Amino acid sequence: MSSKDGQLFLITGATGHTGAKTVHLLLERGHRVRAFVHREDVRSQALAAAGAEIAVGDLLDFQAVSAAMRGVTNAYFCYPIEPGLVEATVIFAQAAVEANVKSVVNMSQISARREAQSDAARHHWLAERLLDRTNLITTHLRPTFFAEWIEWYFARDEDKGTLRLPMGDARHAPIVGEDQGYVIAAVLENPEAHDRQIYFLHGPKELDHHGIAEEVSRALDIPVTYEPITIDEYTQSLETEVGFPPHLVQHLRNVVIDYHDGVFAGTNNLIEAIGNRTPMTVEEYVRSRKEAFAQTGPYAIAPKPR
Ligand SMILES: NC(=O)c1ccc[n+]([C@@H]2O[C@H](COP(=O)([O-])OP(=O)(O)OC[C@H]3O[C@@H](n4cnc5c(N)ncnc54)[C@H](OP(=O)(O)O)[C@@H]3O)[C@@H](O)[C@H]2O)c1
Numbered sequence: 001m002s003s004k005d006g007q008l009f010l011i012t013g014a015t016g017h018t019g020a021k022t023v024h025l026l027l028e029r030g031h032r033v034r035a036f037v038h039r040e041d042v043r044s045q046a047l048a049a050a051g052a053e054i055a056v057g058d059l060l061d062f063q064a065v066s067a068a069m070r071g072v073t074n075a076y077f078c079y080p081i082e083p084g085l086v087e088a089t090v091i092f093a094q095a096a097v098e099a100n101v102k103s104v105v106n107m108s109q110i111s112a113r114r115e116a117q118s119d120a121a122r123h124h125w126l127a128e129r130l131l132d133r134t135n136l137i138t139t140h141l142r143p144t145f146f147a148e149w150i151e152w153y154f155a156r157d158e159d160k161g162t163l164r165l166p167m168g169d170a171r172h173a174p175i176v177g178e179d180q181g182y183v184i185a186a187v188l189e190n191p192e193a194h195d196r197q198i199y200f201l202h203g204p205k206e207l208d209h210h211g212i213a214e215e216v217s218r219a220l221d222i223p224v225t226y227e228p229i230t231i232d233e234y235t236q237s238l239e240t241e242v243g244f245p246p247h248l249v250q251h252l253r254n255v256v257i258d259y260h261d262g263v264f265a266g267t268n269n270l271i272e273a274i275g276n277r278t279p280m281t282v283e284e285y286v287r288s289r290k291e292a293f294a295q296t297g298p299y300a301i302a303p304k305p306r
Pocket residue numbers: 012013014015016017018019036037038039057058059060078079080081107108109110142143144145146149177
């Protein structure tokens with residue numbers, strides 16, 4: 001396997017929205033990549049087929065993370081919205097320091113604040129501060145809501161579509177997970193320039209959800225409408241219809257309140273400036289995912305009984 005300057009990149013969350021693209025980009029650029037995956041399945045097989053080494057394990061398992069860290073020079077840390085983020089960060093940082101890893105890119109989120117009401121968002125903030133206290137070259141990424149949300153919550157009804165979400169008229173610039181992979185790969189390849197930086201990542205165009213629905217409509221060539229619902233209706237649906245666990249519902253409820261307060265708003269050119277990638281608009285993203293949008297998304301919220 002080819003490698004550059006003895007570098008070995010460890011990518012966690014490697015089968016996820018940001019990790020998988022990062023693995024592929026680094027491999028395409030001739031690097032040696034170890035993909036840390038939660039389980040072996042078709043997603044991990046695709047990474048192996050592209051040339052990644054596969055390490056299977058749980059980010060809460062210190063021995064597994066420590067073993068995967070051997071020989072690693074640069075690492076991406078990505079933990080889902082699940083309990084255990086702070087513990088996983090401690091494990092990751094200790095394993096990285098013991099293995100003499102040089103740099104870490106940490107996936108956080110735009111709502112990460114000391115005073116955040118979402119437990120997960122506050123834990124992201126604590127995780128950032130913990131990594132800042134190590135001697136690792138460290139870069140934090142704080143994306144706004146991913147464009148993938150639109151697909152998850154899209155309700156398809158034959159030749160029309162609906163987005164039922166509790167976003168009011170507030171705005172953000174949806175950012176595609178894969179576009180973030182370009183920033184992650186670029187920072188991992190040249191970490192010194194990004195040490196102790198916090199990068200807020202946005203898509204190219206700030207929209208409210210009526211505007212988002214218009215872009216989805218143009219891409220699919222069907223009428224698509226945004227139907228605002230209340231935050232209570234949203235969380236009740238997540239609990240009873242979708243079956244999300246309490247930690248995730250607590251997070252989503254509080255970040256939606258943040259969204260109304262403008263915490264997720266804004267746009268910038270960091271995907272281009274750091275990742276050398278023109279980020280996808282909502283319309284381009286939906287066009288690239290037409291098959292998925294032919295169906296109702298996994299978390300789509302049913303209409304209210306009238
Ligand atoms: N979605 C958004 O709008 C948004 C916005 C801002 C920030 N973020 C941040 O983005 C991060 C998620 O990134 P993503 O969307 O790229 O990931 P993702 O698609 O949610 O995938 C998560 C990955 O982590 C793996 N994983 C889950 N639990 C694990 C564990 N205990 N040990 C090892 N691996 C584990 C999953 O594998 P399996 O699938 O096999 O379990 C999967 O590969 C979160 O930290 C979130 O705060 C998300």
